[in-house]
Every structure is written in C-alpha cells, then in structure tokens.
Amino acid sequence: xxxxxxxxxxxxxxxxxxxxxxxxxxxxxxxxxxxxxxxxxxxxxxxxxxxxxxxxxxxxxxxxxxxxxxxxxxxxxxxxxxxxxxxxxxxxxxxxxxxxxxxxxxxxxxxxxxxxxxxxxxxxxxxxxxxxxxxxxxxxxxxxxxxxxxxxxxxxxxxxxxxxxxxxxxxxxxxxxxxxxxxxxxxxxxxxxxxxxxxxxxxxxxxxxxxxxxxxxxxxxxxxxxxxxxxxxxxxxxxxxxxxxxxxxxxxxxxxxxxxxxxxxxxxxxxxxxxxxxxxxxxxxxxxxxxxxxxxxxxxxxxxxxxxxxxxxxxxxxxxxxxxxxxxxxxxxxxxxxxxxxxxxxxxxxxxxxxxxxxxxxxxxxxxxxxxxxxxxxxxxxxxxxxxxxxxxxxxxxxxxxxxxxxxxxxxxxxxxxxxxxxxxxxxxxxxxxxxxxxxxxxxxxxxxxxxxxxxxxxxxxxxxxxxxxxxxxxxxxxxxxxxxxxxxxxxxxxxxxxxxxxxxxxxxxxxxxxxxxxxxxxxxxxxxxxxxxxxxxxxxxxxxxxxxxxxxxxxxxxxxxxxxxxxxxxxxxxxxxxxxxxxxxxxxxxxx
DNA sequence: TTAGGGTTAG
Numbered sequence: 076x077x078x079x080x081x082x083x084x085x086x087x088x089x090x091x092x093x094x095x096x097x098x099x100x101x102x103x104x105x106x107x108x109x110x111x112x113x114x115x116x117x118x119x120x121x122x123x124x125x126x127x128x129x130x131x132x133x134x135x136x137x138x139x140x141x142x143x144x145x146x147x148x149x150x151x152x153x154x155x156x157x158x159x160x161x162x163x164x165x166x167x168x169x170x171x172x173x174x175x176x177x178x179x180x181x182x183x184x185x186x187x188x189x190x191x192x193x194x195x196x197x198x199x200x201x202x203x204x205x206x207x208x209x210x211x212x213x214x215x216x217x218x219x220x221x222x223x224x225x226x227x228x229x230x231x232x233x234x235x236x237x238x239x240x241x242x243x244x245x246x247x248x249x250x251x252x253x254x255x256x257x258x259x260x261x262x263x264x265x266x267x268x269x270x271x272x273x274x275x276x277x278x279x280x281x282x283x284x285x286x287x288x289x290x291x292x293x294x295x296x297x298x299x300x301x302x303x304x305x306x307x308x309x310x311x312x313x314x315x316x317x318x319x320x321x322x323x324x325x326x327x328x329x330x331x332x333x334x335x336x337x338x339x340x341x342x343x344x345x346x347x348x349x350x351x352x353x354x355x356x357x358x359x360x361x362x363x364x365x366x367x368x369x370x371x372x373x374x375x376x377x378x379x380x381x382x383x384x385x386x387x388x389x390x391x392x393x394x395x396x397x398x399x400x401x402x403x404x405x406x407x408x409x410x411x412x413x414x415x416x417x418x419x420x421x422x423x424x425x426x427x428x429x430x431x432x433x434x435x436x437x438x439x440x441x442x443x444x445x446x447x448x449x450x451x452x453x454x455x456x457x458x459x460x461x462x463x464x465x466x467x468x469x470x471x472x473x474x475x476x477x478x479x480x481x482x483x484x485x486x487x488x489x490x491x492x493x494x495x496x497x498x499x500x501x502x503x504x505x506x507x508x509x510x511x512x513x514x515x516x517x518x519x520x521x522x523x524x525x526x527x528x529x530x531x532x533x534x535x536x537x538x539x540x541x542x543x544x545x546x547x548x549x550x551x552x553x554x555x556x557x558x559x560x561x562x563x564x565x566x567x568x569x570x571x572x573x574x575x576x577x578x579x580x581x582x583x584x585x586x587x588x589x590x591x592x593x594x595x596x597x598x599x600x601x602x603x604x605x606x607x608x609x610x611x612x613x614x615x616x617x618x619x620x621x622x623x624x625x626x627x628x629x630x631x632x633x634x635x636x637x638x639x640x641x642x643x644x645x646x647x648x649x650x651x652x653x654x655x656x657x658x659x660x661x662x663x664x665x666x667x668x
Numbered sequence: 669t670t671a672g673g674g675t676t677a678g
Contacts, residue, residue, distance in 0.1 A: 181669090223672075258673090
C-alpha cells in the first residue's frame with residue numbers, strides 16, 4: 076500500500092541546445108512576418124517548434140524600432156511555455172520588462188505559470204505585487220496559475236486558504252477553471268468529500284461544472300477504490316448534466332474496475348466506449364496491462380500490448396515498467412531483465428521507476444547482490460534513487476538479515492534530504508522487529524513525529540507483534556491500549572457519541588496511558604464534525620502545553636470552521652504554536668483576521 | 669489581439 080502523496084511526478088530537466096548560432100531556419104521569414112499583417116504573424120508563431128527559433132525571433136523582435144506590440148511578445152512567450160522551456164520563458168519575460176514592453180495581465184499570467192511549473196510558486200506570488208505597481212489588476216487567470224502552483228507543490232492548506240481568501244475578500248470570482256484547480260488539489264489528497272462539496276457549490280453559484288470537473292473527481296474516487304461512487308457521478312454527469320464522457324473519463328473508470336479485478340465490467344466499458352466512437356489510447360491500454368500484471372497475468376498483458384501495437388498505439392515507458400513488475404512478481408527475473416534491456420532498443424530510456432521495479436524484483440527474489448548492482452547502476456546513469464527506491468532496497472537488506480546495512484541506507488536517505496514516508500517506516504519497523512531489534516523499533520517509533528504515521532494501525536500491529544514475540548508484554552500491552560483507545564474514540568466521534576468519547580479521553584490520563592497527539596487530533600476532529608465547541612480551546616491549549624502539533628487534516632478542518640464563522644478567530648493565535656512551520660511560511664496567505 | 673483546468677508505473 077503506497078501513499079498517493081509519495082507519487083510526486085518526475086520532472087525531467089531540459090538540456091540547453093548549444094547550436095544557437097547554427098539554426099537552419101531562415102529568420103528573415105519571421106522578420107517579414109512582423110512587418111505584415113497580424114494573422115500571418117500568428118501563423119508564423121504557430122510554426123515555431125524549437126527553442127532556438129523562438130530565441131532568435133525574440134532577439135530580432137527586440138531590436139526592431141518601434142518595438143512590436145506586447146501581443147506579439149506574448150504570443151512568442153506562450154510558444155516557449157508550450158515547449159515547456161519555463162526557465163527561458165521567464166528570462167524572456169524579464170527581458171521584455173527591461174526593454175520597456177508594457178507587460179499586461181496576459182504576459183504576467185504566463186510568467187507566473189512558469190514560476191509555478193518550476194516549483195517556484197513563491198516567486199510567482201511576488202509577481203502580483205509587481206502587477207499592482209504596474210497597475211495591472213490580478214485577475215482570475217493569474218490567481219488560478221498561483222493556485223495551481225500551490226497544488227503542484229502539495230501545499231494544499233495554503234491553496235485552500237488562498238481560494239477562501241479570494242472568495243471572502245472578493246478579490247476575484249472563481250470560474251470553472253479555478254474550481255477545477257481547487258478540486259484537483261483536494262483530490263490529490265484524497266479529500267473526495269470536499270471535492271464533491273465544491274462541485275455542489277459550483278452548481279449553487281451557477282458556475283457550470285465541465286467534463287474536467289467530473290473527470291477529476293471520478294478519477295480520484297476510482298483511485299480510492301470507491302468505484303460505485305465514481306459511477307454514480309458518471310451517471311449524474313451523463314443523464315442530469317448531458318456532459319459526454321471522453322477517453323480520459325473512460326480510462327479512469329476502466330483502470331478503477333481493473334484494479335478491483337472486475338474484468339467483465341471493464342471489458343464491457345471498453346466496448347461501450349468504442350461504440351461511442353471513442354478510441355482507447357496508450358493510457359487506456361496501459362491501465363489494462365498494469366492491472367493484468369499486478370495479478371501476475373503477464374500473458375494477457377502481452378496480448379494487450381500486441382493489440383495496442385496493431386492499433387497503431389506505441390507502448391511507452393509506463394507500459395513496459397508495468398510488464399517488468401508482472402514478470403518480477405512471478406519470479407521470472409530473466410524475462411524481466413530482457414524487457415528492461417529491450418526498452419533501450421526501442422528508444423525508451425528507463426527512469427527511476429523502471430530501475431526501482433527491477434530492483435524490487437531482485438529484492439523480492441532474494442537476489443540482493445543484483446539489486447545492489449541496479450542501485451549503483453542507476454546512480455551511475457545520473458538517476459537519483461528516490462524514497463521508493465530506498466525503501467525497496469532497505470526492505471531487501473532486512474530480508475536477508477543485513478540490518479546494519481539497512482539502517483545505514485535509512486540514514487543515507489536522510490542525508491539525501493529524502494523524507495521517509497509511511498511505507499518506509501513500516502518497512503523499518505517490520506525489519507527491526509523481525510530481526511529481534513524491538514528496542515530499536517520502539518525508539519524509531521517514538522521519533523516518528525507525524526501523527527498520520529503514529530495512528531497507522533499497521534505500524535501498531537507490527538510493534539505489538541514484535542514486542543510480544545520478544546516477551547516484552549508490558550510494552551505490547553501499552554501499545555495495544557493506546558491503539559484501542561484511539562480507535563474507540565474515533566468510533567464514538569463518528570457515531571456522534573461525543574460524551575462517550577470524552578469520557579474515554581479523560582479516563583486515558585487516569586489509567587496511565589495519557590492521550591498522545593493522535594488522540595487529541597481524533598477527538599478534536601470529532602468535536603468539530605459534531606459542532607461541539609465547548610472543549611476545543613482548552614484542548615488546543617493542552618496540546619500546546621504538551622508540545623503536540625496539529626496534523627494537516629485537523630488543521631484543514633479548523634480552517635473550514637473558522638472561515639464559516641463557526642469558531643472564534645482568537646483561536647488562530649493558538650495555531651501558530653500548533654502548526655508545523657512549513658504550513659505557515661507565507662504569512663501573506665494567513666491574514667484571515 | 670496575446671493567458672489557465674482532467675487520465676499512465678514502483
């Protein structure tokens with residue numbers, strides 16, 4: 076079970092083309108275009124498909140007097156952005172400013188988008204200030220670009236705060252794209268409930284949801300295995316709203332069904348989509364390949380690949396990585412290696428995921444030397460092992476009893492500024508316990524600050540089991556009590572039995588198992604969800620006194636309640652002491668008062 | 669006469 080947040084997309088670096096001065100394109104044609112009418116200039120801009128042409132055209136444009144209009148510069152800026160050369164686009168934007176081109180909200184929004192795509196959303200936020208100085212009112216395009224940047228960087232709380240601030244202070248009226256961006260962010264964190272609530276809010280505010288809105292939520296529901304809810308929404312979209320599904324909507328649903336092993340329904344849906352004259356694409360086929368491989372059905376997966384090739388679709392790196400997983404799962408490592416090697420012949424360059432798949436295969440088949448070889452090989456190729464690679468390797472080392480090496484690698488991972496996730500901690504704790512190092516496991520458990528990790532029932536099970544096996548029944552019992560209490564309090568809160576929850580909460584202290592940070596978060600969430608606010612402030616103060624902190628989901632709930640005017644703003648002061656610093660590093664976003 | 673949103677793997 077992998078945390079969805081761990082799947083941060085790989086960002087490829089582009090290389091600078093050094094043949095800047097040796098371009099084969101005759102620039103005079105672009106030059107001429109600028110003299111002629113606007114429409115032909117536009118068509119010229121459409122023909123620019125490489126960076127050199129664009130940069131040369133920019134040079135030429137900037138030497139002309141009078142300067143071409145901001146519209147022409149913006150078109151060029153956009154062309155560079157579409158090529159994903161964000162650094163160059165930003166550089167051009169700066170040059171535009173130096174040249175005195177009167178930049179407007181169009182060019183500004185492109186510049187902000189570039190900052191955000193480069194994971195420099197903070198710099199993007201500096202630009203609206205620049206907008207004000209230039210008397211450009213930031214509009215819904217600019218704010219949407221910033222919102223998208225926050226979502227891209229997983230700063231979901233800041234994204235929510237920005238969105239609410241925009242609405243509350245009437246800085247702009249969110250449109251369908253802005254709603255979709257916020258919904259995408261919520262879905263990225265599996266907050267489907269709020270995503271659907273936002274969909275309903277859109278309807279209320281007469282902002283028509285689009286196919287993008289529905290597809291985003293449907294995809295998220297499918298990823299969380301809530302396939303029936305996904306189909307409910309699918310039907311609503313089709314029957315009530317008359318919005319037609321496209322290949323993306325179908326692909327999400329087919330993947331959802333396949334991952335649950337509901338093959339018959341998946342194939343029915345595949346047929347339905349073809350009847351609607353919507354052709355499956357590489358991603359649709361890859362979803363099938365992946366699902367077959369996860370069940371070890373590599374023959375079926377290979378058959379799908381053949382069909383897709385017959386249909387003129389080219390399998391990509393994702394398709395083959397899935398196939399490698401399939402063979403690894405069956406222990407057919409020679410075949411897995413063959414697929415890996417054949418990728419290069421097809422012009423596909425294996426990436427971190429591909430390497431990690433094969434490495435995982437070697438670990439699971441207890442060929443640790445080969446796994447270590449892959450680990451070194453990928454570094455040699457300039458690919459940095461990520462959290463998943465490290466976790467896989469650590470697990471492999473524990474499995475062959477090499478605990479010291481496993482711990483070394485865990486430390487090395489820290490040194491590389493990689494943050495261990497839920498999966499890494501489970502592997503570490505399990506590895507230590509299985510190798511009779513329960514004391515070490517317990518100290519590591521104490522060090523795990525994140526309450527999401529601390530409330531992980533799997534983690535508790537590993538530890539209780541480990542402690543029990545080593546005869547440390549006292550420790551096992553303590554852990555068991557902690558777990559049971561947290562589960563019970565959570566259960567009472569869900570059922571609306573706040574009185575029972577509170578009773579148990581108070582009893583914990585008396586019986587020598589004091590509530591931990593997780594217990595507090597669970598109980599506080601219960602109070603908020605049941606609109607019982609009498610104890611909230613006192614509980615927050617207790618948390619401050621005990622040095623505990625609020626986790627992201629509890630904090631997000633608090634923000635919702637404060638924004639809705641259900642809680643006193645004076646509580647915001649307590650948050651400063653209870654919120655991990657990284658959530659509040661941009662004070663401009665937190666001025667609710 | 670220039671700007672924004674949704675689907676792929678470990």
